[in-house]
Amino acid sequence: MALLLQVLEKLENKSEDPQTNIDILTYIKFLEATVVIIKDYDYINTIGIYIIKFMDQSINQKNYTQSNGQEILKYGLQILSQLIDQSKQWTHDNFNKLLPIVLVYLRYGVIFNQSKFLNDLQPSPIVQWENPSRLDIVPTINMTNKRRQKKKRITESKNKVPKFVTISVDDEVLMNVRDSDFSEDEPCTSNMIGHIAIDIRLLAAQIMKKMFTIVEKKMLLGYLYTIVDGPMNIQNCLISEVGNSVREPSSRVRATIITAITSIFNGSKIFFAQAQYREKKGAFTTWSETLADYMITMHNTLLKDFGMETHSVRLVLLHCFSTVISNTPYTKLNKSLLKSVLDAILVYTKCEPCDNYLRIGVFRCLSSVFNSELPEFEKELLIEKRTEIVNLCLYLFKETKLFLESDQDNTQMIVRRQCWQILNSFCNHYHGLIENRMLINIAIEDMKYTKQTLLRKNILSCLKQMSAVSEGDDYKSARLEKWKLIFRKLIPQMFEEKDPQTLPILIESLSTIGSDLFNELEDELIDSYCDELHMFVTSEDQNIQSAAIATLGTLIKYEKLSKNPIYIKNTIDGLLYVSSVNKVNSVQEKLSWTLNCLSEVLIDNWDLYEIEDEKLLCLVKAALSTLDRKPCRACGTRALGLLLSLIDYTNVTGQQFGPLYEDSINILINIANGNDSMKNRWNSCNSLGVLYQTNSIQKLPEALKNNVFNTLSTLIINCCNFKVRHVACSSLMYNRRDLYGNNYSKIWHRLFDAFENSQNLPHICEYKHQQKLINQLCALFCNLCNLLEPSDISGLTYLFDSRLHVIQNEMEKFCNLNDIPNYSEMLAATHNHLHNMLKTKQLTSKQEEIVNSLLKLFVNH
Numbered sequence: 022m023a024l025l026l027q028v029l030e031k032l033e034n035k036s037e038d039p040q041t042n043i044d045i046l047t048y049i050k051f052l053e054a055t056v057v058i059i060k061d062y063d064y065i066n067t068i069g070i071y072i073i074k075f076m077d078q079s080i081n082q083k084n085y086t087q088s089n090g091q092e093i094l095k096y097g098l099q100i101l102s103q104l105i106d107q108s109k110q111w112t113h114d115n116f117n118k119l120l121p122i123v124l125v126y127l128r129y130g131v132i133f134n135q136s137k138f139l140n141d142l143q144p145s146p147i148v149q150w151e152n153p154s155r156l157d158i159v160p161t162i163n164m165t166n167k168r169r170q171k172k173k174r175i176t177e178s179k180n181k182v183p184k185f186v187t188i189s190v191d192d193e194v195l196m197n198v199r200d201s202d203f204s205e206d207e208p209c210t211s212n213m214i215g216h217i218a219i220d221i222r223l224l225a226a227q228i229m230k231k232m233f234t235i236v237e238k239k240m241l242l243g244y245l246y247t248i249v250d251g252p253m254n255i256q257n258c259l260i261s262e263v264g265n266s267v268r269e270p271s272s273r274v275r276a277t278i279i280t281a282i283t284s285i286f287n288g289s290k291i292f293f294a295q296a297q298y299r300e301k302k303g304a305f306t307t308w309s310e311t312l313a314d315y316m317i318t319m320h321n322t323l324l325k326d327f328g329m330e331t332h333s334v335r336l337v338l339l340h341c342f343s344t345v346i347s348n349t350p351y352t353k354l355n356k357s358l359l360k361s362v363l364d365a366i367l368v369y370t371k372c373e374p375c376d377n378y379l380r381i382g383v384f385r386c387l388s389s390v391f392n393s394e395l396p397e398f399e400k401e402l403l404i405e406k407r408t409e410i411v412n413l414c415l416y417l418f419k420e421t422k423l424f425l426e427s428d429q430d431n432t433q434m435i436v437r438r439q440c441w442q443i444l445n446s447f448c449n450h451y452h453g454l455i456e457n458r459m460l461i462n463i464a465i466e467d468m469k470y471t472k473q474t475l476l477r478k479n480i481l482s483c484l485k486q487m488s489a490v491s492e493g494d495d496y497k498s499a500r501l502e503k504w505k506l507i508f509r510k511l512i513p514q515m516f517e518e519k520d521p522q523t524l525p526i527l528i529e530s531l532s533t534i535g536s537d538l539f540n541e542l543e544d545e546l547i548d549s550y551c552d553e554l555h556m557f558v559t560s561e562d563q564n565i566q567s568a569a570i571a572t573l574g575t576l577i578k579y580e581k582l583s584k585n586p587i588y589i590k591n592t593i594d595g596l597l598y599v600s601s602v603n604k605v606n607s608v609q610e611k612l613s614w615t616l617n618c619l620s621e622v623l624i625d626n627w628d629l630y631e632i633e634d635e636k637l638l639c640l641v642k643a644a645l646s647t648l649d650r651k652p653c654r655a656c657g658t659r660a661l662g663l664l665l666s667l668i669d670y671t672n673v674t675g676q677q678f679g680p681l682y683e684d685s686i687n688i689l690i691n692i693a694n695g696n697d698s699m700k701n702r703w704n705s706c707n708s709l710g711v712l713y714q715t716n717s718i719q720k721l722p723e724a725l726k727n728n729v730f731n732t733l734s735t736l737i738i739n740c741c742n743f744k745v746r747h748v749a750c751s752s753l754m755y756n757r758r759d760l761y762g763n764n765y766s767k768i769w770h771r772l773f774d775a776f777e778n779s780q781n782l783p784h785i786c787e788y789k790h791q792q793k794l795i796n797q798l799c800a801l802f803c804n805l806c807n808l809l810e811p812s813d814i815s816g817l818t819y820l821f822d823s824r825l826h827v828i829q830n831e832m833e834k835f836c837n838l839n840d841i842p843n844y845s846e847m848l849a850a851t852h853n854h855l856h857n858m859l860k861t862k863q864l865t866s867k868q869e870e871i872v873n874s875l876l877k878l879f880v881n882h
Contacts, residue, residue, distance in 0.1 A: 339382030485530030662708025710752020
């Protein structure tokens with residue numbers, strides 16, 4: 022390191038003497054060759070600071086007009102590139118120093134005129150993200166408004182990331198662009214200095230690309246002003262003119278810049294979800310508005326550049342567009358941006374002579390558009406493209422048909438696959454493709470080419486999506502015709518092949534058929550399919566097995582199968598087999614889902630089946646075993662509660678089911694009270710409520726029942742999640758007084774505590790369920806009043822006198838609800854019960870006073 026420090030000092034003491042310049046070139050070459058082996062952060066930091074200072078001082082040095090001088094700068098940039106590769110931490114720590122240097126060299130190469138750029142190149146305020154919905158913005162120092170000089174905390178409304186439709190087919194790999202592809206517009210330089218100047222700009226672009234990939238998005242977004250809108254922004258290298266300067270002449274440099282822009286958007290969906298464009302802005306511009314302006318500016322610049330770019334750069338731009346579209350909340354920008362993209366790129370799908378690489382890039386963009394969450398007005402605009410897109414696909418299907426026997430990597434086959442991918446994505450927003458018989462027939466024919474695995478996967482996903490979105494009577498006949506065609510021509514062939522790549526997709530697609538259509542299919546089509554499906558449950562291939570189990574869970578609810586005892590018996594046998602032999606997470610998740618579906622069917626149709634007691638206990642154990650895994654618990658807990666409740670209808674003895682009950686209740690209580698996901702917690706509460714009302718629990722120790730009650734009644738008071746509290750409260754509503762037993766008085770006290778804490782708890786989440794919780798607490802109050810007996814009033818006198826006012830306002834609102842029909846009957850029943858108590862003439866004056874106070878809450882009923 023001592024030797025390196027001597028070299029760094031030599032660099033720092035450089036002069037304009039040409040001989041010294043040659044020495045510096047030797048020193049910096051030595052440093053560039055040596056720095057790659059340094060791993061220690063302190064050494065990296067020391068060298069990096071020296072090099073940054075050296076590069077800063079090099080700007081406007083006239084001696085760099087010579088080739089040696091430019092080579093020194095080139096090697097300096099190479100050293101920075103190596104340091105960035107070696108230490109992410111160093112890159113983070115020095116990002117604000119690296120970015121201005123890189124932008125300067127990227128824009129101007131070697132600088133000779135200080136007036137060409139501004140010295141005060143500053144990043145925009147750094148955004149410190151505590152979480153994706155909370156932003157701290159630090160204003161710049163030179164603001165004149167005193168209020169704006171203070172640190173402002175801006176809390177944006179929680180904008181959840183849009184739920185994009187997931188596609189099971191792997192995205193096509195973007196075509197690699199070769200260096201030779203950029204030769205079409207590379208500037209002709211007749212001297213060494215010209216070549217090195219281009220190399221310097223290319224190196225600067227590559228360094229920026231590396232930085233944008235390494236630096237965290239929350240830091241990078243804070244510098245968007247510099248990158249997008251500032252005096253030295255990278256977009257100036259793309260557009261045609263910037264003042265007296267012309268745009269970057271090298272297509273290779275422009276392509277690298279576009280790749281850097283792509284990295285800003287790649288994986289930034291959760292951050293960009295904050296952006297929201299407003300036509301009218303107030304005195305203070307929020308970060309979400311600023312972010313939206315940046316995105317619109319970036320989008321328009323890229324689109325403008327697309328029209329005048331070369332072929333090779335267009336390929337990179339198309340990939341950039343796909344990334345931008347996938348990660349941008351266009352629903353909040355409202356600028357017809359996606360339609361402008363389609364207008365610009367669709368013309369390149371039919372150009373003659375056709376370029377398939379360009380087509381593939383366009384198709385990826387189209388898929389990104391239709392996979393995005395679109396603004397309503399833009400949906401209407403894009404639906405005009407439907408005929409154009411479908412006809413384009415039909416034209417390309419005809420053009421590429423001769424290549425179906427070719428290799429999968431043939432560009433013609435990639436084009437054909439992308440056509441199916443576009444149609445698949447198009448179905449996310451627009452219905453009716455299922456009515457196009459020509460598309461269905463082409464799909465069935467293409468499925469015969471067994472070597473085209475990727476093509477077949479795209480086709481199956483498209484057929485699945487067509488059925489999933491084209492619901493309702495308008496498309497019923499077309500859907501039925503399509504399914505009959507699939508059952509006759511496609512399913513027998515693929516069941517025989519047992520291809521592990523495509524068979525799972527086919528099996529999953531059959532879950533979209535719907536009960537109505539399934540019931541209209543002929544028995545000879547369904548019976549053989551169901552038999553095969555049960556066989557696939559025991560398949561050794563986990564993907565096939567998972568798909569078969571999940572599809573069973575959907576089909577078992579269809580009336581044609583739910584009332585078929587043989588089908589139910591075979592399903593139970595298959596699920597018990599899987600539970601005993603396969604503990605893989607993906608399989609267990611599907612198993613818990615199907616067990617939940619099965620338990621619901623058994624509850625509704627128990628009298629139709631003859632299920633052995635031992636088999637029911639095995640199902641309970643299977644559901645219990647899924648609770649070891651968090652992703653399985655939501656369905657597993659619900660299935661467990663329902664299956665255990667069925668023991669009431671069997672001859673199973675307490676000695677047989679007792680241990681299962683006790684283990685299940687203890688696990689459900691731990692989940693409900695633990696640090697599990699809220700979804701798992703409220704499903705556990707639901708199952709605890711089901712078990713509390715079973716006859717079987719009455720045969721077990723009283724302590725077990727009290728544990729359930731205490732868990733649920735405590736959660737309605739102090740759980741930080743409103744939905745968990747809401748479900749726990751609904752699980753405490755029993756229509757029989759004996760179910761409360763000795764806990765009847767206790768539930769009154771906890772109910773009033775829950776009312777008081779419905780708005781005072783810290784760290785509350787799931788606010789949207791707050792009113793549901795309050796309504797549920799009011800319903801529980803009605804239920805308890807309906808079960809009230811004169812002997813209870815004496816013990817509750819003080820409670821009613823001191824705390825009845827707590828619920829008065831909420832009960833008044835509850836009694837005026839008109840949108841929940843069941844509540845009206847409950848209110849009327851409670852009013853009648855209290856009124857009848859007054860008629861008994863068995864109440865003391867104090868008891869009459871309390872009953873009248875309660876009755877006033879139901880005066881309108």
